Amino acid sequence: MxxxxxxxxxxxxxxxxxxxxxHGNAWATTPQAAPGxxxxxxxxxxxxxxxxxxxxxxxxxxxxxxxxxxxxxxxxxxxxxxxxxxxxxxxxxxxxxxxxxxxxxxxxxxxxxxxxxxxxxxxxxxxxxxxxxxxxNHTSDEHAWFQAALKSPPGSPERARYVFRDGQGENGELPPNNWPSVFGKAAWDRVPGEKQWYLHLFDSKQPDLNWDNPQxxxxxxxxxxxxxxxxxxxxxxxxxxxxxKAKGLPDLPVEEGRENAGxxxxxxxxxxxxxxxxxxxxxxxxxxxxxxxxxxxxxxxxxxxxxxxxxxxxxxxxxxxxxxxxxxxxxxxxxxxxxxxxxxxxxxxxxxxxxxxxxxxxxxxxxxxxxxxxxxxxxxxxxxxxxxxxxxxxxxxxxxxxxxxxxxxxxxxxxxxxxxxxxxxxxxxxxxxxxxxxxxxxxxxxxxxxxxxxxxxxxxxxxxxxxxxxxxxxxxxxxxxxxxxxxxxxxxxxxxxxxxxxxxLRHAHALGNGKLQWIDAGKDVLAFDNGDLRVVINMGEQAAALPAGSQVLLSSEALPEPGQLPGNTAVWLKRS
Structure with a gap:
């Protein structure tokens, strides 16, 4: 239905x-999913x-x-x-x-x-x-869990909920690996005063959770x-x-000409x-x-x-x-x-x-x-x-x-x-x-x-x-x-x-539950049937001919000439 x-x-x-x-749907007296x-x-x-x-x-x-x-x-x-x-x-x-x-x-x-x-x-x-x-994937850095992690020592259960790792270099001054943030810069921020860093694939205020942790x-x-x-x-x-994340958090391969790509x-x-x-x-x-x-x-x-x-x-x-x-x-x-x-x-x-x-x-x-x-x-x-x-x-x-x-x-x-x-x-x-x-x-x-x-x-x-x-x-x-x-x-x-x-019209003709059947329409034009509707879209710049005797139910733009579909325009036709 x-x-x-x-x-x-x-x-x-x-x-x-x-x-x-x-409608016909009464107000819910107790929380429940919508009927349907x-x-x-x-x-x-x-x-x-x-x-x-x-x-x-x-x-x-x-x-x-x-x-x-x-x-x-x-x-x-x-x-x-x-x-x-x-x-x-x-x-x-x-x-x-x-x-x-x-x-x-x-x-x-x-x-x-x-x-x-x-x-x-x-x-x-x-x-x-x-x-x-x-x-x-991540919480806020103001989430209670992350705040507890920052106050807890390396190796603690609190830190195990997130992805903390020791940095590279003599004093941990380098990130654990070369992963980039989706939002730019590195995907790691260093915990102040420590060798450990935490992972954030997005913003530094979005620390990644450790989904290997049962908690x-x-x-x-x-x-x-x-x-x-x-x-x-x-x-x-x-x-x-x-x-x-992959076991061991390996470095991202460096593609030629694009460091930290991917x-x-x-x-x-x-x-x-x-x-x-x-x-x-x-x-x-x-x-x-x-x-x-x-x-x-x-x-x-x-x-x-x-x-x-x-x-x-x-x-x-x-x-x-x-x-x-x-x-x-x-x-x-x-x-x-x-x-x-x-x-x-x-x-x-x-x-x-x-x-x-x-x-x-x-x-x-x-x-x-x-x-x-x-x-x-x-x-x-x-x-x-x-x-x-x-x-x-x-x-x-x-x-x-x-x-x-x-x-x-x-x-x-x-x-x-x-x-x-x-x-x-x-x-x-x-x-x-x-x-x-x-x-x-x-x-x-x-x-x-x-x-x-x-x-x-x-x-x-x-x-x-x-x-x-x-x-x-x-x-x-x-x-x-x-x-x-x-x-x-x-x-x-x-x-x-x-x-x-x-x-x-989509609801009336049950298009979401329908079946698509392509119709050959030539270059720049797509046409298909779905149930009793025919859909035609002209993605070119020049007008294209519509099927003879077409009954237009709806068009994305006015059709200035009968039987012609202008460029960058679509129509829904009633199939006979």
Whole structure:
């Protein structure tokens, strides 16, 4: 059963029903997972909320859980099936909450545990599932465990929870090995006054846990249970490929011309031992009623290794970063779609489709660049000194891409603001940037702040309606006024209304549970059938002919000539 049932397949009826969603779910009297079918994760549309940038309920410039609750009607009207919340736990916020000081407490900047339980109940009452972030590779350096480790001697049980090692050199003045931090510089910091160093694959305020320690494993199983008992429907597992390090922590091989290379491969990534952990977590989730899921954030190569994370006794799905990084080219998209579906089929898992998230340049800005290049990778943002994207072209392509992506069988993720066509803030000055990647590289890496800017809700309001005041934790560009929700609500051709129509038709035609059948369409054009819909996307610049007698249900742009599909445009056709 889908979250919404539709009584007709015509576009008008589907859209009307999407705006008057049929719920029928009573408020939960005790914490429990949202009701629904056991296969919901195989076909759902999951909306990522980055809490600090979604909506500000108290006017302090920082988004919060009260803000999320206030916008649940908007998300319901959009037609998404589930919400994924980035971290809201107690944290000093050195890495926007991915440095967790207490996994069981909502940080006061976001509200309280009671606020989260209210959000959970209200989302469930509207039929939406709720997935939360879990950050198991590292804690904050302000976590009680790490503070205890610093106060304890080398070799103590407290230090055994993390990765401490003696430094090299006569007095331990050199790091234990040559591993780099993902955020720049070395992955080791020295304990003041000692020969020992601690490992942090990310920021120095994010010490890596030692997952060979049984106490660490037991603690995280209890963290899982804590949130499962409150009713969460699943977990997105951060850095799922990083928990286990190779025995002996060997040096990373030095590639010619690139010292300390290897962001995806090496002795710190994708070690086979991680799978024992996820098999144990799978058993924990199975103890609870309803379908609870795990989603892997795993950057691995070769991509065939991604299937190891989504075997039947481990996680339910993994983010498809190959799809996110695909160049604007019909052949490239066909190849990644085919290979993705073939790979997941080998383990019976659903394929996921992702075009943006909180770590990567937003799709409209990516595809507005002449060359995608490194800007598809995390942290390689677009700044004032970078070649600027073509905003109009990027938006046109992003709208067409949405129609391609949301027509594919499987589970799809929408990053907050995608439904608005929101671009990256590409001209943000360095003085405002807070990403540790930017700070640790002295600006050599632009970082991820540009995709994390607070959303615009009202064009004429202070902070564009992000909160009741004019404060925002990151500055919003003036261009965001034209992307504001209130501007798009009343425009039939807006990106927001396009998304609402897409999602209504996706549910009505059960596309997430469908089957893809390619149709030969020639160079620069992709065409396939999914159920009773035909999807055509023209990734070239010249117009292409549509099948004779086509009944157009939806198009990403107006079609100026009957029977012609302009470049960078997609349509959904009704098959006869």
């Amino acid at each position: 889908f979250r919404r049932k539709f009584l007709a397949t015509s576009l008008a009826t589907a859209v009307a029903l999407s705006l008057t969603a049929l 079918d056991e296969d919901w994760a195989r076909h759902s549309v999951i909306y990522q909320i980055y809490p600090r940038s979604f909506a500000d309920g108290d006017g302090n410039g920082m988004g919060d859980l009260a803000g999320v609750v206030s916008r649940l009607p908007y998300l319901d009207k959009l037609g998404v099936d589930a919400l994924w919340l980035s971290p809201f736990y107690k944290s000093p916020q050195a890495d926007a909450g991915y440095d967790v000081a207490d996994y069981r407490v909502v940080d006061s900047m976001f509200g309280s545990n009671a606020d989260f339980e209210r959000l959970l109940k209200e989302a469930h009452a509207r039929g939406m599932k709720v997935i939360v972030d879990l950050v198991p 660490v494993r037991a603690e995280f199983e209890q963290v899982l249970r804590f949130w499962l008992e409150r009713g969460v429907d699943g977990f997105r597992v951060d850095v799922a490929h990083g928990l286990i 962001a995806l491969v090496g002795p710190m990534w994708d070690q086979d031992g991680v799978h024992e952990i996820y098999r144990s977590w799978n058993k924990v989730l199975a103890e609870y009623p309803g379908k609870r899921i795990m989603v892997a954030e795993a950057w691995v190569t070769p991509r065939e290794r991604l299937t190891h994370y989504i075997r039947s006794d481990e996680m339910d799905q993994a983010f498809n970063f190959e799809y996110l990084m695909t160049q604007w080219n019909a052949g490239a998209f066909k190849e990644v779609i085919d290979s993705s579906m073939a790979l997941t089929a080998t383990v019976g898992a659903p394929t996921t489709w992702v075009t943006s998230n909180h770590d990567t340049v937003r799709a409209p800005s990516r595809y507005g660049l002449k060359e995608l290049g490194k800007h598809a990778l995390p942290g390689n943002g677009i700044g004032p000194a970078t070649a600027q994207p073509d905003e109009a072209l990027g938006l046109r392509r992003a709208r067409a891409l949405a129609m391609l992506t949301l027509a594919l069988p499987g589970s799809t993720y929408i990053y907050q603001g995608e439904e608005l066509g929101l671009p990256e803030h590409t001209t943000m000055e360095g003085q405002y940037r807070q990403d540790p990647m930017f700070l640790r590289t002295q600006g050599e890496e632009v970082g991820r702040d540009g995709c994390r800017v607070p959303l615009p809700w009202k064009a004429g309001a202070p902070s564009f309606g992000f909160g009741p005041g004019d404060k925002t934790w990151l500055p919003q560009p003036e261009s965001y006024a034209r992307y504001a929700v209130d501007r798009q609500e009343g425009a039939a051709d807006s990106t927001l209304n396009l998304y609402r129509q897409i999602l209504a």
